[in-house]
Amino acid sequence: MTYIKTWEDFEKAGERLYLQEPTKVRYTMKYTHSKNQLILKMTDDVVCLQFKTEIAQDVRKIDKFINNLMRHMASKEH
DSSP states (O other): OOOOSSHHHHHHHHHHHHHHOTTTOEEEEEEETTTTEEEEEEEOSSOEEEEEEOOTHHHHHHHHHHHHHHHHHHSSOO
16 A cells, blocks of 8 residues: 655545545554654545654644544534
């Protein structure tokens, strides 16, 4: 599986993936301490998006993205 190179591209693709089929999309985050690496993966079992980073500032961006997804999930509009 390949990784998306920039956060902006991953964020746009991830939101599009979620909005297409909200009930099938899931995401995981994995932190590997030995590599100091955070990996974010989103999939709907057809499309798989991955992003990895070693930059601490990206954690804030990921947090904002996850909060945005949670807002979508909690809203009544789908």
